Amino acid sequence: MSPLVEENSGLQANGSYESTDATEDGIAEENGSVGTYQPTGVQGSVAIATKPSESKPAPKRLDEQLNIEGKVFLVTGGGQGLGLAMAEGLGEAGGIVYCLDWREEPHPDFFAAQKAIKSFPGKPSHGSLQYRHVDVRDTEGLERITSEIASLHKRIDGLVAAAAIQQVTPATQYTVKDICRMVDINFTGAFMSAAAVAKRMMEYHCKGSIVFVASMSGFVANKGLLSPVYNSSKAALIQLARNLAMEWGKHGIRVNSLCPGHVITPMVQANFKEDPGLQEKWEEESMLGRIAMPDEFKGPALYLCSPASSYMTGSAMIVDGGHTAW
Numbered sequence: 001m002s003p004l005v006e007e008n009s010g011l012q013a014n015g016s017y018e019s020t021d022a023t024e025d026g027i028a029e030e031n032g033s034v035g036t037y038q039p040t041g042v043q044g045s046v047a048i049a050t051k052p053s054e055s056k057p058a059p060k061r062l063d064e065q066l067n068i069e070g071k072v073f074l075v076t077g078g079g080q081g082l083g084l085a086m087a088e089g090l091g092e093a094g095g096i097v098y099c100l101d102w103r104e105e106p107h108p109d110f111f112a113a114q115k116a117i118k119s120f121p122g123k124p125s126h127g128s129l130q131y132r133h134v135d136v137r138d139t140e141g142l143e144r145i146t147s148e149i150a151s152l153h154k155r156i157d158g159l160v161a162a163a164a165i166q167q168v169t170p171a172t173q174y175t176v177k178d179i180c181r182m183v184d185i186n187f188t189g190a191f192m193s194a195a196a197v198a199k200r201m202m203e204y205h206c207k208g209s210i211v212f213v214a215s216m217s218g219f220v221a222n223k224g225l226l227s228p229v230y231n232s233s234k235a236a237l238i239q240l241a242r243n244l245a246m247e248w249g250k251h252g253i254r255v256n257s258l259c260p261g262h263v264i265t266p267m268v269q270a271n272f273k274e275d276p277g278l279q280e281k282w283e284e285e286s287m288l289g290r291i292a293m294p295d296e297f298k299g300p301a302l303y304l305c306s307p308a309s310s311y312m313t314g315s316a317m318i319v320d321g322g323h324t325a326w
């Protein structure tokens with residue numbers, strides 16, 4: 001054996017990499033691929049010694065890296081807006097997606113997305129979109145629903161935690177009740193959603209990905225928008241992602257935050273109603289001169305949830321049209 005090749009590392013003496021990540025149902029595990037990993041090009045001429053680890057490199061081909069067909073995802077706040085758009089994207093890419101939301105019934109957009117996934121002309125997907133009613137503050141409800149879904153599919157591959165509320169109020173007028181409500185939903189709810197999912201990932205030995213939908217507002221104060229608690233809750237999520245990434249990396253679970261700039265959703269339309277002129281101000285502050293559409297986050301969500309981002313954890317991905325880059 002070459003001195004470069006460690007025992008149990010999966011690296012073969014000829015430089016190829018034997019993946020052992022195939023699951024019972026034949027779906028490639030995240031960070032691994034079914035079959036042999038044979039580096040080519042630059043990688044092919046280099047023998048790489050790797051430490052045994054729960055986390056494995058992504059498959060070599062880009063289409064395999066982005067393949068989430070048959071994988072199971074939960075999206076909190078998936079009843080409308082940005083959460084729903086990202087859920088729809090994961091469904092279009094072949095994922096089995098469950099939207100969790102406190103609305104008794106999802107927004108009519110949900111049913112349109114559910115239908116479109118199956119019937120897009122010429123490109124029907126094997127993916128699906130389903131709905132479960134739960135408030136993310138109901139930890140028992142979260143645990144129950146997550147366990148039911150994991151037990152049904154014998155796996156759980158990812159979470160996009162998008163459930164959140166916004167409240168625009170001057171700091172001097174904030175009550176303790178207002179602050180606790182927002183922190184309970186935006187921070188504690190996301191934390192408990194991640195914990196419920198991580199427990200099932202560990203139980204079913206799934207190397208999954210958890211994405212906190214934070215915000216650019218976790219890094220900056222939004223000029224003119226009085227939302228001190230919302231912004232602090234998003235900064236807390238960015239920091240939480242780093243800590244959970246550290247704690248769960250040994251299980252092959254990655255945790256990142258996605259930080260959008262301004263996106264046209266019901267939440268933002270409510271802001272525009274309260275503050276005429278805000279839309280124009282935000283458009284000016286974007287280097288692209290416009291506010292984002294929810295569909296523009298399908299790609300980032302797929303990247304973060306798929307093995308394409310296999311070496312990314314504890315990180316914050318800012319997608320804000322350059323808003324914070326001036």
Ligand SMILES: NC(=O)c1ccc[n+]([C@@H]2O[C@H](COP(=O)([O-])OP(=O)(O)OC[C@H]3O[C@@H](n4cnc5c(N)ncnc54)[C@H](O)[C@@H]3O)[C@@H](O)[C@H]2O)c1
Nearest residue numbers: 077080081082101102135136162163164215262263265267
């Ligand atoms: N729209 C933006 O400009 C923008 C920018 C950055 C980050 N974000 C973040 O994106 C995410 C989605 O925001 P959006 O703009 O689509 O808002 P939205 O209000 O349109 O959607 C939020 C969803 O979360 C659900 N929700 C709220 N509280 C819940 C609870 N306790 N339990 C379960 N579900 C709950 C709502 O019912 C709704 O479906 C949020 O985390 C938000 O902070 C939005």
